[in-house]
Amino acid sequence: MKLYRSREGDITAVDTKTQLTTLGSETAPGPLMVPAGAKTIKAVITAIANNFAVASDGVILVRLEGPGLPEGPETVAVGASGAAVATGGKGSFQPMRLELDIPVTPANEILIFADMAGEDLGTVSVGVTLEFTG
Amino acid sequence: MARTITVEGDVNSIDTRVLLTGQGSVTAPSLVVPAGMTKIKKLIAASSADGLAAGQVVYFIRLNGNAVLGGEQVIVCGGDGAIAPQAGSDTAPFLGSMLILSDVDIDVRPSDTITIAGEMAGVDIGDATMAVTLVYGK
Numbered sequence: 268m269k270l271y272r273s274r275e276g277d278i279t280a281v282d283t284k285t286q287l288t289t290l291g292s293e294t295a296p297g298p299l300m301v302p303a304g305a306k307t308i309k310a311v312i313t314a315i316a317n318n319f320a321v322a323s324d325g326v327i328l329v330r331l332e333g334p335g336l337p338e339g340p341e342t343v344a345v346g347a348s349g350a351a352v353a354t355g356g357k358g359s360f361q362p363m364r365l366e367l368d369i370p371v372t373p374a375n376e377i378l379i380f381a382d383m384a385g386e387d388l389g390t391v392s393v394g395v396t397l398e399f400t401g
Numbered sequence: 402m403a404r405t406i407t408v409e410g411d412v413n414s415i416d417t418r419v420l421l422t423g424q425g426s427v428t429a430p431s432l433v434v435p436a437g438m439t440k441i442k443k444l445i446a447a448s449s450a451d452g453l454a455a456g457q458v459v460y461f462i463r464l465n466g467n468a469v470l471g472g473e474q475v476i477v478c479g480g481d482g483a484i485a486p487q488a489g490s491d492t493a494p495f496l497g498s499m500l501i502l503s504d505v506d507i508d509v510r511p512s513d514t515i516t517i518a519g520e521m522a523g524v525d526i527g528d529a530t531m532a533v534t535l536v537y538g539k
Binding site: 268269270271272273275277289290291292294312313314315316317318319320348350353354355356357358359360361362364389390391392393394395396400 | 415416417418449452455456457458459460461470471472474475476477478479480481482483484485493495496497498499500502505506507508520521522523524
């Protein structure tokens with residue numbers, strides 16, 4: 268049996284680690300705890316979208332940190348975007364499922380952060396789902 | 402043996418949980434997990450927006466209800482972004498996002514009701530439509 272836990276948030280500055288703490292209509296879902304019985308993060312599912320407000324190009328990184336990760340933090344690249352002018356960008360972004368096998372400590376917190384690197388992409392929404400297995 | 406349920410609906414406000422209860426020409430498909438089915442084995446989620454507002458969103462779905470044994474499961478499934486709305490022949494399309502998961506492995510209770518909701522988070526981008534297909538198995 269798998270359990271799916273998600274967070275999302277907006278990042279607005281380049282090279283700035285921003286914690287994802289909300290979940291749409293849930294403005295304060297609280298800490299993302301490793302579910303009881305979970306042994307690993309089997310996969311990470313991510314979605315991003317930027318508003319194309321800047322003529323630029325950049326990439327989006329997701330960082331997993333916190334006491335729920337006994338082996339330490341992990342960082343994965345989850346997408347990229349760019350536009351030649353600041354008035355005409357528009358696009359759909361495909362989600363990504365990255366299969367992993369990251370050990371976790373049940374009942375401890377995992378902090379999810381997003382980062383944009385390269386150039387400022389304007390505002391970027393980032394959603395992350397952690398797929399836990401026992 | 403597998404059974405499927407597909408639902409869709411319009412998600413027109415940011416940060417608003419919207420129950421997906423339609424199925425095109427079928428206005429109220431059954432949300433009861435078929436007898437004998439104990440797991441959600443696969444999931445397909447599709448989403449797109451009209452881009453009538455400048456913004457950016459990520460989409461996610463919520464699976465809950467009495468049939469979902471592990472509590473609510475929330476899965477991100479796509480994103481759209483656009484700067485100032487374009488007009489006429491300059492309008493670029495959103496081609497939509499699609500997530501296909503082939504090993505979902507969520508436990509469900511047969512003959513009980515599942516609730517499937519869609520949501521977008523970020524900055525309002527106009528109206529969106531979302532569709533979700535669940536493939537049940539044992």
